[in-house]
Amino acid sequence: MRVVICGGGAIGTAIAYFHSRRGARPIVVERHEVAGSASGKSGGFLARDWCRGSELDQLARRSFDLHAELADELDNPWGYRRLETYAGHAVENGATRKAASRSWLSGSVTVTGRLGSPQTTALVEPRAFTTGLMRAAEANGGELRHGTVVGLERRPSGAVSGVVLDSGETVDGDAVVIAMGPWSILATRWLPLPAVFGYKGHSLVLRTGGSIGAEALFLEYQEENGELLTPEVFARADGTTWVCAISSTGPLPIDPAQVAADKNAHARLETMCRNISPALASAPIVARQTCFRPVTEDSLPLIGQVAGVDGAYVASGHNVWGMLNAPATGEAMAELILDSTTSHVDLGPFAPERLKTLDPVRLRGV
Numbered sequence: 001m002r003v004v005i006c007g008g009g010a011i012g013t014a015i016a017y018f019h020s021r022r023g024a025r026p027i028v029v030e031r032h033e034v035a036g037s038a039s040g041k042s043g044g045f046l047a048r049d050w051c052r053g054s055e056l057d058q059l060a061r062r063s064f065d066l067h068a069e070l071a072d073e074l075d076n077p078w079g080y081r082r083l084e085t086y087a088g089h090a091v092e093n094g095a096t097r098k099a100a101s102r103s104w105l106s107g108s109v110t111v112t113g114r115l116g117s118p119q120t121t122a123l124v125e126p127r128a129f130t131t132g133l134m135r136a137a138e139a140n141g142g143e144l145r146h147g148t149v150v151g152l153e154r155r156p157s158g159a160v161s162g163v164v165l166d167s168g169e170t171v172d173g174d175a176v177v178i179a180m181g182p183w184s185i186l187a188t189r190w191l192p193l194p195a196v197f198g199y200k201g202h203s204l205v206l207r208t209g210g211s212i213g214a215e216a217l218f219l220e221y222q223e224e225n226g227e228l229l230t231p232e233v234f235a236r237a238d239g240t241t242w243v244c245a246i247s248s249t250g251p252l253p254i255d256p257a258q259v260a261a262d263k264n265a266h267a268r269l270e271t272m273c274r275n276i277s278p279a280l281a282s283a284p285i286v287a288r289q290t291c292f293r294p295v296t297e298d299s300l301p302l303i304g305q306v307a308g309v310d311g312a313y314v315a316s317g318h319n320v321w322g323m324l325n326a327p328a329t330g331e332a333m334a335e336l337i338l339d340s341t342t343s344h345v346d347l348g349p350f351a352p353e354r355l356k357t358l359d360p361v362r363l364r365g366v
């Protein structure tokens with residue numbers, strides 16, 4: 001069974017890996033680079049039960065368990081580790097006479113509670129996770145093709161039989177999966193699908209060495225101008241710390257390689273780092289990153305078959321939990337395509353047809 005997967009983010013590579021484990025032949029077609037977008041630049045934070053009470057709960061719990069299994073099975077080249085997770089608040093240039101609540105934080109930060117323990121929260125380095133799954137899929141006979149998907153091939157019955165690349169080449173498959181993150185909106189020109197929007201985020205990666213333990217911090221931070229930010233700080237196993245804040249609705253460029261930062265966003269993040277932590281203030285910055293997370297109208301992902309089109313599937317719109325939910329999405333998509341059913345997660349709540357399809361006419365000129 002040849003399965004063509006459009007997009008080499010965490011979702012596409014997880015689908016490829018779980019297909020390859022079953023002996024199928026996944027072919028990932030990637031326009032820019034594997035993990036070149038949100039899946040290489042995100043936080044990589046994982047939580048077992050933070051989706052309780054929502055339709056995502058089953059997917060998240062299954063994924064949390066699979067993350068531990070994958071790290072074991074594939075020798076963990078992505079620094080999977082369990083964490084303590086805290087909440088806190090700070091005001092820019094706020095009181096510094098107070099004793100620091102954690103050794104690496106400045107006195108301006110008040111830690112208000114524990115949000116998670118090593119039993120319930122964990123972290124991966126997202127680029128290594130995504131490229132690691134692609135490599136593992138290739139080792140099992142999967143394939144990576146560089147190219148931009150611009151359309152679908154159809155059989156006389158209307159069933160999808162492959163994709164067309166911008167080079168004019170075609171890649172044949174028994175099934176095609178749209179997993180292009182926020183760029184999945186472009187597939188509404190080929191298939192009856194709802195919109196997936198992109199929501200921009202900025203982050204820094206700092207080389208903190210051993211100065212911060214295995215901890216994550218979710219903050220409320222008030223800038224001097226009064227603006228309230230909700231930064232996240234995650235200390236990774238590779239001796240770097242990832243810090244994000246500053247989201248915006250800036251337009252998504254058609255070419256993933258053209259994603260650019262908002263003016264001053266990284267400078268504001270750097271100021272915040274200097275305020276909240278001496279360890280961050282003195283750490284060299286190794287990356288200033290910008291990326292778009294994929295979001296649907298009801299904030300739930302689209303995972304399943306495209307209604308009325310044989311051979312066409314979608315897995316996109318994972319919003320703030322795409323790194324967490326990649327494994328169970330990959331596993332469920334492999335089961336759906338190869339067995340026509342799923343054994344661990346009910347995909348009903350994620351059926352693409354629950355949302356109104358986007359009128360492709362609105363995308364003319366793209």
Ligand SMILES: Cc1cc2nc3c(=O)[nH]c(=O)nc-3n(C[C@H](O)[C@H](O)[C@H](O)COP(=O)(O)OP(=O)(O)OC[C@H]3O[C@@H](n4cnc5c(N)ncnc54)[C@H](O)[C@@H]3O)c2cc1C
Binds near residue numbers: 008032041180183
């Ligand atoms: C700042 C930030 C922090 C985040 N932190 C976390 C976190 O801590 N934990 C968590 O679980 N989630 C987090 N997320 C969410 C997570 O990163 C996303 O949900 C996830 O990366 C989406 O993966 P994806 O594979 O769907 O999309 P992407 O990573 O965007 O991959 C889509 C791929 O499709 C390719 N593509 C586009 N067009 C085409 C085409 N025409 N042909 C072929 N390929 C194409 C792109 O080049 C890209 O590689 C965060 C997101 C952001 C923005």
